[in-house]
């Protein structure tokens with residue numbers, strides 16, 4: 001097991017995360033206000049932009065292959081190096097999640 005330092009830019013918060021732990025689980029333990037919802041790599045709520053470093057996140061199904069280089073889903077991501085992350089930054093594909101009409105309804109559902 002190897003421990004890495006994870007720093008959150010903008011807040012200066014820094015935690016230690018082993019390569020066996022997810023970043024989100026350590027945030028919860030340390031009382032860091034990292035958003036999350038599904039905890040299974042699908043909703044993107046826990047996304048952070050990777051400013052520096054590398055993670056492994058094979059189960060981060062909510063990210064496209066291209067987005068995996070630049071974004072970490074903290075509920076799935078485990079560090080592979082020291083990291084600098086920017087919490088609350090979301091990949092472009094989050095715009096595809098729900099196509100909402102002007103009246104607030106789901107556009108895809110309205111087309112059925």
Ligand code: FES
Nearest residue numbers: 037039042044075
């Ligand atoms: S909490 Fe949903 S993708 Fe991480």
